[in-house]
Amino acid sequence: MPYFDHNATTPLAPDARAAWLRATEESWQNPSGPYRDAARVRARLEQAREQVAALLGCPAGLVVFNSGATEGANAVFAHWARLLPAGVRVAVNPTEHPCVLEAARAHFPAERLAWIEVDGDGVARLEHLEALLHSGRMGAVSVMAANNETGVVQPWREIAALCRRHRVEYHCDAAQWLGKLPAAGLGGADWVTASAHKFGGPKGAGWIKIAAQADGFRAQAGGEQEHGHRGGTEDYPAIAATAAALAEAESAAGARAAGRTRWRDRFLGEIATAIPGARLAGAGAERLWNTASLILPHSANQRWVGKLDKRGFQVSTGSACATGREGPSHVLAALGIPADEARRVIRISAGWKTTGKDWQALAAALIAVEAELRAGEADVIRA
Numbered sequence: 001m002p003y004f005d006h007n008a009t010t011p012l013a014p015d016a017r018a019a020w021l022r023a024t025e026e027s028w029q030n031p032s033g034p035y036r037d038a039a040r041v042r043a044r045l046e047q048a049r050e051q052v053a054a055l056l057g058c059p060a061g062l063v064v065f066n067s068g069a070t071e072g073a074n075a076v077f078a079h080w081a082r083l084l085p086a087g088v089r090v091a092v093n094p095t096e097h098p099c100v101l102e103a104a105r106a107h108f109p110a111e112r113l114a115w116i117e118v119d120g121d122g123v124a125r126l127e128h129l130e131a132l133l134h135s136g137r138m139g140a141v142s143v144m145a146a147n148n149e150t151g152v153v154q155p156w157r158e159i160a161a162l163c164r165r166h167r168v169e170y171h172c173d174a175a176q177w178l179g180k181l182p183a184a185g186l187g188g189a190d191w192v193t194a195s196a197h198k199f200g201g202p203k204g205a206g207w208i209k210i211a212a213q214a215d216g217f218r219a220q221a222g223g224e225q226e227h228g229h230r231g232g233t234e235d236y237p238a239i240a241a242t243a244a245a246l247a248e249a250e251s252a253a254g255a256r257a258a259g260r261t262r263w264r265d266r267f268l269g270e271i272a273t274a275i276p277g278a279r280l281a282g283a284g285a286e287r288l289w290n291t292a293s294l295i296l297p298h299s300a301n302q303r304w305v306g307k308l309d310k311r312g313f314q315v316s317t318g319s320a321c322a323t324g325r326e327g328p329s330h331v332l333a334a335l336g337i338p339a340d341e342a343r344r345v346i347r348i349s350a351g352w353k354t355t356g357k358d359w360q361a362l363a364a365a366l367i368a369v370e371a372e373l374r375a376g377e378a379d380v381i382r383a
């Protein structure tokens with residue numbers, strides 16, 4: 001069944017599954033234990049930390065394993081709220097995932113949050129961020145690497161450099177970037193948050209790359225696990241699977257992205273020709289090779305999703321967290337897409353195993369569904 005909702009979650013990658021099973025059978029002891037078997041698990045856990053840190057390009061001691069990007073974002077904002085002097089503000093990109101937006105709002109009053117302007121594709125405007133940083137009173141910045149709904153890529157390398165020049169801490173939510181594009185260089189951001197299940201790892205696992213100067217950082221109180229940064233017995237099998245999944249995805253991330261982009265773009269070309277009025281959100285920006293946020297010319301997105309599902313194609317109406325619970329997406333609103341159009345958006349997100357044939361089959365299914373829905377709408381108008 002062609003699965004086109006990889007930005008919501010991914011199936012467990014073969015290497016991750018093997019690593020998890022091996023760790024569960026052979027390395028189930030508590031890594032903090034005082035005997036040799038526990039020391040072996042501890043050593044393996046440190047190897048996994050080194051593996052992730054090497055891919056990010058940062059010292060291993062700065063990687064703190066946790067339950068994923070939501071926990072990570074909450075911990076970053078809680079840390080900033082504790083450390084930043086009263087009156088100092090945080091600049092936040094308005095198209096962030098709700099875990100960043102809500103963590104920001106939970107820890108800072110509205111007057112201490114500055115919203116970074118984005119262009120019509122949702123890309124943060126660097127001139128505006130620079131102006132905010134020049135205004136003084138800015139203590140930290142949060143801008144994601146790639147957007148979960150549109151796939152639009154943010155200039156995170158430039159933002160990291162800008163923040164370094166202004167001696168302001170930078171948090172990058174890399175949940176959608178990691179495993180799709182190379183991780184190299186992300187270690188240059190002060191704070192990086194990640195979820196393993198977005199790149200073939202297990203759910204409820206991930207990490208936070210902490211700032212070098214964050215000695216006193218504590219994600220949660222408890223024991224001295226994770227070098228004192230996060231209390232609670234580590235889930236070593238999940239950590240082993242996380243490191244294996246990232247390594248497996250990284251081996252594809254550099255080399256295969258160009259070919260995958262061609263498949264997606266051929267799909268978009270077919271849709272543009274066959275479904276007049278269909279257009280792409282964030283079309284003018286650099287985007288992840290796997291994602292297409294399609295604004296369809298008619299009919300509510302749930303109807304498209306339902307009909308595609310019946311034909312065997314799983315796509316989404318938006319971000320996993322927003323589906324069915326909220327009004328139109330804040331991301332699409334930030335791009336200036338009116339609410340009535342946002343209700344006609346479907347998000348298509350492929351994985352490394354998605355083939356060119358899958359993309360072609362999805363195009364054919366969308367074209368057939370469009371004809372069906374158009375005929376249905378015409379009947380309603382006649383009735």
Ligand code: PLP
Pocket residue numbers: 007008067068069070071097099144146147148173175176195197204319320321
């Ligand atoms: N950040 C982004 C960009 C995401 O897409 C997601 C998940 O959809 C998250 C953070 C949260 O990840 P998790 O639910 O695994 O904590």
